Amino acid sequence: MxxxxxxxxxxxxxxxxxxxxxxxxxxxxxxxxxxxxxxxxxxxxxxxxxxxxxxxxxxxxxxxxxxxxxxxxxxxxxxxxxxxxxxxxxxxxxxxxxxxxxxxxxxxxxxxxxxxxxxxxxxxxxxxxxxxxxxxxxxxxxxxxxxIRTRKAPPALIAVGSRSHGSAETAEWLSRLAVEHFVSRGSSLKFCILASGEADIYPRLGRTMEWDTAAGDAVLRAAGGIVTTLDGAPLSYNKRGQSDDADFANPHFVAYGDPRLAQR
The missing domain is CATH 3.30.540.10 (Fructose-1,6-Bisphosphatase, subunit A, domain 1)
Known part of the structure; x- marks a missing residue:
């Protein structure tokens, strides 16, 4: 490697x-x-x-x-x-x-x-x-x-989201959790904030491409976090020939600093 x-x-x-x-x-x-x-x-x-x-x-x-x-x-x-x-x-x-x-x-x-x-x-x-x-x-x-290392998710969470691509759908998804603070940041910095143990969850209910997420995803995984689709499957890469979207397009996903948070 x-x-x-x-x-x-x-x-x-x-x-x-x-x-x-x-x-x-x-x-x-x-x-x-x-x-x-x-x-x-x-x-x-x-x-x-x-x-x-x-x-x-x-x-x-x-x-x-x-x-x-x-x-x-x-x-x-x-x-x-x-x-x-x-x-x-x-x-x-x-x-x-x-x-x-x-x-x-x-x-x-x-x-x-x-x-x-x-x-x-x-x-x-x-x-x-x-x-x-x-x-x-x-x-x-x-x-x-x-x-760096992700942190254990506390009862009251810090969530991060897109500075330029926020949505009501994302806010609604987060409403089911005890979110104490929401941080808006641009680009792949959101993954890095989780990887550094400064926040807990990053839901993205909007369109992204694999090159938008892969580097931040790699850093987060190496730091102990996970990234899953909304049904809980790991976000995968090299998605070609998709019937419902372009090559390399991602589905909606959620990044977690603490993998156990995905089970809440």
């Missing part, structure tokens, strides 16, 4: 490209699915694809902007999922809640991932083999990796 240090180095380089654009006047274009794309998405993805080809030749890469352009590789059992700029809406708003995401998937399971929030100077990473960690980042150089 690819080492976390390699994924971290690639994500940091991609984040440098993102922040180069962030400091300029940039344009956001609208893709066919109505989501925005900027020069930062494209430049970051280009760097990540080049570096993954050097570090792990022969392992296919399914990347968001390449897929949007019609370049979809045969992925097989082992492949990378890349979202070069998750939270493009947050990037355009310049609120800092955007991330660079790289994940390795094996047999439908995200087994390694890195989430880098370049504007916030923070990084989270984790793998099945190495565990889960966070680090502060300065000038796109990561400091010491600190181990």
């Amino acid at each position: 690819i080492k976390l240090a390699t994924l971290i180095a690639i994500a940091l380089e991609g984040g440098r490209e993102v922040m180069t654009v962030y400091g300029t006047e940039f344009l956001a274009k609208t893709k066919a699915d109505a989501s925005p794309v900027t020069e930062a998405d494209l430049r970051c993805e280009r760097v990540i694809l080049d570096r993954l080809a050097e570090a792990a030749p022969g392992i296919p890469v399914v990347a968001e902007e390449a897929v949007a352009a019609g370049r979809v590789p045969e992925s097989g059992e082992t492949f990378f999922l890349v979202d070069p700029l998750d939270g493009t809406k947050e990037f355009v708003k310049r609120n800092g809640d955007f991330t660079v995401n790289i994940a390795l998937v094996e047999a439908g399971v995200p087994v390694a991932g890195v989430v880098y929030a370049p504007a916030a100077g923070q990084l989270w990473t984790g793998s099945r083999d190495e565990g889960a960690f966070r680090a502060d980042v300065a000038n796109h150089l990561a400091g010491d990796l600190e181990p």
